[in-house]
Amino acid sequence: MTASEKMYASLRAAVLDGEFEPRQALKPQELATRHGVSLAVAREVLLRLVGEGLADRRPNRGFAVPATGAERWQQIAEARSLLEPAALSLAVERGDLEWEAAVRAAYHRLAGTPFSAGGAWAEAHRLFHRALLQGCGNDVVLETFDRLWTAGELARRWSYQADPTRDAAAEHRAIEEAALARDADRAAGLLRRHVLHTVAVLR
Structure with a gap:
Protein backbone atom coordinates (compact mmCIF):
# COMPACT_ATOMS: atom_id res chain seq x y z
CA MET A 1 0.00 0.00 0.00
CA THR A 2 1.38 3.43 -0.96
CA ALA A 3 1.78 6.30 1.49
CA SER A 4 -1.15 8.03 -0.19
CA GLU A 5 -3.40 4.98 0.21
CA LYS A 6 -2.41 4.56 3.86
CA MET A 7 -3.15 8.18 4.66
CA TYR A 8 -6.42 8.05 2.75
CA ALA A 9 -7.63 4.97 4.63
CA SER A 10 -6.59 6.40 8.00
CA LEU A 11 -8.01 9.89 7.47
CA ARG A 12 -11.24 8.59 5.95
CA ALA A 13 -11.80 6.33 8.96
CA ALA A 14 -11.00 9.18 11.36
CA VAL A 15 -13.54 11.49 9.72
CA LEU A 16 -16.23 8.80 9.66
CA ASP A 17 -15.52 7.80 13.26
CA GLY A 18 -16.15 11.35 14.45
CA GLU A 19 -12.57 12.18 15.45
CA PHE A 20 -13.13 15.59 13.86
CA GLU A 21 -15.98 17.97 14.68
CA PRO A 22 -18.35 19.34 12.00
CA ARG A 23 -16.72 22.34 10.26
CA GLN A 24 -13.31 21.55 11.83
CA ALA A 25 -10.43 22.56 9.61
CA LEU A 26 -8.44 19.81 7.92
CA LYS A 27 -5.03 21.43 7.58
CA PRO A 28 -2.89 19.87 4.83
CA GLN A 29 0.49 20.68 6.40
CA GLU A 30 -0.56 19.45 9.83
CA LEU A 31 -2.00 16.24 8.39
CA ALA A 32 1.07 15.71 6.20
CA THR A 33 3.32 15.90 9.26
CA ARG A 34 1.07 13.60 11.29
CA HIS A 35 0.98 10.94 8.56
CA GLY A 36 4.59 11.34 7.46
CA VAL A 37 3.82 12.30 3.87
CA SER A 38 4.52 15.25 1.62
CA LEU A 39 2.21 18.25 1.42
CA ALA A 40 1.32 17.23 -2.13
CA VAL A 41 0.20 13.79 -0.97
CA ALA A 42 -1.87 15.30 1.85
CA ARG A 43 -3.62 17.61 -0.61
CA GLU A 44 -4.25 14.70 -2.97
CA VAL A 45 -5.87 12.71 -0.14
CA LEU A 46 -8.02 15.66 0.94
CA LEU A 47 -9.23 16.21 -2.61
CA ARG A 48 -10.15 12.53 -2.77
CA LEU A 49 -12.24 12.96 0.39
CA VAL A 50 -13.87 16.03 -1.14
CA GLY A 51 -14.89 13.87 -4.08
CA GLU A 52 -16.57 11.43 -1.67
CA GLY A 53 -18.39 14.15 0.21
CA LEU A 54 -16.34 13.59 3.37
CA ALA A 55 -14.59 16.96 3.24
CA ASP A 56 -15.35 20.43 1.91
CA ARG A 57 -12.95 22.59 -0.03
CA ARG A 58 -13.32 26.21 1.07
CA PRO A 59 -12.07 28.95 -1.28
CA ASN A 60 -8.90 30.50 0.11
CA ARG A 61 -9.49 28.70 3.44
CA GLY A 62 -8.34 25.16 2.79
CA PHE A 63 -10.36 22.08 3.74
CA ALA A 64 -12.85 21.26 6.48
CA VAL A 65 -15.20 18.56 7.72
CA PRO A 66 -18.70 19.21 6.29
CA ALA A 67 -21.35 20.80 8.50
CA THR A 68 -24.31 18.69 9.63
CA GLY A 69 -26.89 21.33 8.84
CA ALA A 70 -25.69 22.01 5.32
Whole structure:
Protein backbone atom coordinates (compact mmCIF):
# COMPACT_ATOMS: atom_id res chain seq x y z
CA MET A 1 0.00 0.00 0.00
CA THR A 2 1.38 3.43 -0.96
CA ALA A 3 1.78 6.30 1.49
CA SER A 4 -1.15 8.03 -0.19
CA GLU A 5 -3.40 4.98 0.21
CA LYS A 6 -2.41 4.56 3.86
CA MET A 7 -3.15 8.18 4.66
CA TYR A 8 -6.42 8.05 2.75
CA ALA A 9 -7.63 4.97 4.63
CA SER A 10 -6.59 6.40 8.00
CA LEU A 11 -8.01 9.89 7.47
CA ARG A 12 -11.24 8.59 5.95
CA ALA A 13 -11.80 6.33 8.96
CA ALA A 14 -11.00 9.18 11.36
CA VAL A 15 -13.54 11.49 9.72
CA LEU A 16 -16.23 8.80 9.66
CA ASP A 17 -15.52 7.80 13.26
CA GLY A 18 -16.15 11.35 14.45
CA GLU A 19 -12.57 12.18 15.45
CA PHE A 20 -13.13 15.59 13.86
CA GLU A 21 -15.98 17.97 14.68
CA PRO A 22 -18.35 19.34 12.00
CA ARG A 23 -16.72 22.34 10.26
CA GLN A 24 -13.31 21.55 11.83
CA ALA A 25 -10.43 22.56 9.61
CA LEU A 26 -8.44 19.81 7.92
CA LYS A 27 -5.03 21.43 7.58
CA PRO A 28 -2.89 19.87 4.83
CA GLN A 29 0.49 20.68 6.40
CA GLU A 30 -0.56 19.45 9.83
CA LEU A 31 -2.00 16.24 8.39
CA ALA A 32 1.07 15.71 6.20
CA THR A 33 3.32 15.90 9.26
CA ARG A 34 1.07 13.60 11.29
CA HIS A 35 0.98 10.94 8.56
CA GLY A 36 4.59 11.34 7.46
CA VAL A 37 3.82 12.30 3.87
CA SER A 38 4.52 15.25 1.62
CA LEU A 39 2.21 18.25 1.42
CA ALA A 40 1.32 17.23 -2.13
CA VAL A 41 0.20 13.79 -0.97
CA ALA A 42 -1.87 15.30 1.85
CA ARG A 43 -3.62 17.61 -0.61
CA GLU A 44 -4.25 14.70 -2.97
CA VAL A 45 -5.87 12.71 -0.14
CA LEU A 46 -8.02 15.66 0.94
CA LEU A 47 -9.23 16.21 -2.61
CA ARG A 48 -10.15 12.53 -2.77
CA LEU A 49 -12.24 12.96 0.39
CA VAL A 50 -13.87 16.03 -1.14
CA GLY A 51 -14.89 13.87 -4.08
CA GLU A 52 -16.57 11.43 -1.67
CA GLY A 53 -18.39 14.15 0.21
CA LEU A 54 -16.34 13.59 3.37
CA ALA A 55 -14.59 16.96 3.24
CA ASP A 56 -15.35 20.43 1.91
CA ARG A 57 -12.95 22.59 -0.03
CA ARG A 58 -13.32 26.21 1.07
CA PRO A 59 -12.07 28.95 -1.28
CA ASN A 60 -8.90 30.50 0.11
CA ARG A 61 -9.49 28.70 3.44
CA GLY A 62 -8.34 25.16 2.79
CA PHE A 63 -10.36 22.08 3.74
CA ALA A 64 -12.85 21.26 6.48
CA VAL A 65 -15.20 18.56 7.72
CA PRO A 66 -18.70 19.21 6.29
CA ALA A 67 -21.35 20.80 8.50
CA THR A 68 -24.31 18.69 9.63
CA GLY A 69 -26.89 21.33 8.84
CA ALA A 70 -25.69 22.01 5.32
CA GLU A 71 -28.27 22.01 2.59
CA ARG A 72 -26.17 19.38 0.88
CA TRP A 73 -27.21 16.72 3.41
CA GLN A 74 -30.84 17.44 2.65
CA GLN A 75 -30.16 17.19 -1.06
CA ILE A 76 -28.42 13.83 -0.62
CA ALA A 77 -31.32 12.51 1.46
CA GLU A 78 -33.82 13.81 -1.09
CA ALA A 79 -31.92 12.07 -3.89
CA ARG A 80 -31.83 8.82 -1.91
CA SER A 81 -35.51 9.11 -1.02
CA LEU A 82 -36.32 9.27 -4.73
CA LEU A 83 -33.85 6.68 -5.99
CA GLU A 84 -33.93 3.92 -3.39
CA PRO A 85 -37.69 3.36 -3.00
CA ALA A 86 -38.04 3.17 -6.80
CA ALA A 87 -35.13 0.73 -6.99
CA LEU A 88 -36.59 -1.35 -4.16
CA SER A 89 -39.93 -1.54 -5.97
CA LEU A 90 -38.09 -2.91 -9.01
CA ALA A 91 -36.18 -5.35 -6.82
CA VAL A 92 -39.41 -6.65 -5.28
CA GLU A 93 -40.80 -7.11 -8.78
CA ARG A 94 -37.70 -8.63 -10.37
CA GLY A 95 -35.84 -10.25 -7.49
CA ASP A 96 -35.46 -14.02 -7.53
CA LEU A 97 -34.88 -16.54 -4.74
CA GLU A 98 -31.18 -15.63 -4.61
CA TRP A 99 -32.15 -12.02 -3.99
CA GLU A 100 -34.50 -13.08 -1.18
CA ALA A 101 -31.76 -15.17 0.40
CA ALA A 102 -29.26 -12.31 0.13
CA VAL A 103 -31.67 -9.84 1.74
CA ARG A 104 -32.45 -12.26 4.56
CA ALA A 105 -28.76 -12.97 5.16
CA ALA A 106 -27.84 -9.27 5.10
CA TYR A 107 -30.63 -8.48 7.56
CA HIS A 108 -29.56 -11.22 9.96
CA ARG A 109 -25.97 -10.00 9.79
CA LEU A 110 -27.11 -6.47 10.60
CA ALA A 111 -29.44 -7.60 13.40
CA GLY A 112 -26.68 -9.72 14.91
CA THR A 113 -24.01 -7.01 14.86
CA PRO A 114 -23.74 -4.85 18.00
CA PHE A 115 -24.73 -1.29 17.21
CA SER A 116 -22.10 1.39 16.83
CA ALA A 117 -21.96 4.56 14.77
CA GLY A 118 -19.15 3.07 12.68
CA GLY A 119 -17.11 -0.09 12.34
CA ALA A 120 -18.70 -3.50 11.71
CA TRP A 121 -22.24 -2.26 12.24
CA ALA A 122 -21.85 0.53 9.69
CA GLU A 123 -20.61 -1.96 7.09
CA ALA A 124 -23.44 -4.40 7.87
CA HIS A 125 -25.86 -1.49 7.54
CA ARG A 126 -24.51 -0.58 4.10
CA LEU A 127 -24.63 -4.19 2.91
CA PHE A 128 -28.25 -4.56 4.04
CA HIS A 129 -29.37 -1.51 2.07
CA ARG A 130 -27.29 -2.65 -0.91
CA ALA A 131 -28.83 -6.15 -0.79
CA LEU A 132 -32.34 -4.70 -0.79
CA LEU A 133 -31.69 -2.87 -4.05
CA GLN A 134 -29.52 -5.51 -5.72
CA GLY A 135 -32.53 -7.27 -7.21
CA CYS A 136 -33.45 -4.24 -9.34
CA GLY A 137 -30.98 -5.48 -11.94
CA ASN A 138 -29.84 -1.99 -12.92
CA ASP A 139 -26.10 -1.40 -12.52
CA VAL A 140 -26.39 2.36 -13.08
CA VAL A 141 -28.87 2.64 -10.21
CA LEU A 142 -26.64 0.56 -7.95
CA GLU A 143 -23.55 2.63 -8.79
CA THR A 144 -25.51 5.80 -8.01
CA PHE A 145 -26.59 4.29 -4.70
CA ASP A 146 -22.95 3.55 -3.83
CA ARG A 147 -21.93 7.17 -4.45
CA LEU A 148 -24.85 8.63 -2.51
CA TRP A 149 -24.30 6.26 0.39
CA THR A 150 -20.70 7.35 0.87
CA ALA A 151 -21.62 11.03 0.49
CA GLY A 152 -24.31 10.71 3.16
CA GLU A 153 -22.39 8.56 5.63
CA LEU A 154 -21.33 11.43 7.88
CA ALA A 155 -24.87 12.73 8.23
CA ARG A 156 -26.10 9.25 9.00
CA ARG A 157 -23.54 8.70 11.77
CA TRP A 158 -24.13 12.12 13.27
CA SER A 159 -27.89 11.51 13.25
CA TYR A 160 -27.48 8.42 15.43
CA GLN A 161 -25.53 10.55 17.91
CA ALA A 162 -28.24 13.23 17.80
CA ASP A 163 -31.10 10.75 18.29
CA PRO A 164 -29.92 7.84 20.46
CA THR A 165 -33.51 6.74 21.04
CA ARG A 166 -34.14 6.01 17.37
CA ASP A 167 -35.17 2.38 16.86
CA ALA A 168 -33.28 1.75 13.63
CA ALA A 169 -33.49 -2.02 14.21
CA ALA A 170 -37.29 -1.91 14.05
CA GLU A 171 -37.15 0.21 10.89
CA HIS A 172 -34.83 -2.28 9.19
CA ARG A 173 -36.94 -5.25 10.27
CA ALA A 174 -40.12 -3.68 8.88
CA ILE A 175 -38.44 -2.92 5.54
CA GLU A 176 -37.07 -6.45 5.25
CA GLU A 177 -40.42 -8.04 6.08
CA ALA A 178 -42.30 -5.90 3.55
CA ALA A 179 -39.73 -6.57 0.82
CA LEU A 180 -39.76 -10.33 1.33
CA ALA A 181 -43.56 -10.29 1.48
CA ARG A 182 -43.36 -8.75 -2.01
CA ASP A 183 -45.31 -5.70 -0.84
CA ALA A 184 -43.56 -3.16 -3.04
CA ASP A 185 -45.62 -0.13 -2.02
CA ARG A 186 -45.19 -0.72 1.71
CA ALA A 187 -41.49 -1.54 1.40
CA ALA A 188 -40.83 1.57 -0.70
CA GLY A 189 -42.78 3.78 1.71
CA LEU A 190 -40.95 2.45 4.76
CA LEU A 191 -37.58 2.89 3.07
CA ARG A 192 -38.38 6.46 2.09
CA ARG A 193 -39.34 7.38 5.67
CA HIS A 194 -36.22 5.62 6.95
CA VAL A 195 -33.98 7.70 4.67
CA LEU A 196 -35.69 11.01 5.44
CA HIS A 197 -35.57 10.44 9.20
CA THR A 198 -31.88 11.35 9.20
CA VAL A 199 -32.52 14.82 7.78
CA ALA A 200 -35.39 15.41 10.20
CA VAL A 201 -33.07 14.64 13.14
CA LEU A 202 -30.29 16.89 11.85
CA ARG A 203 -32.67 19.80 11.46
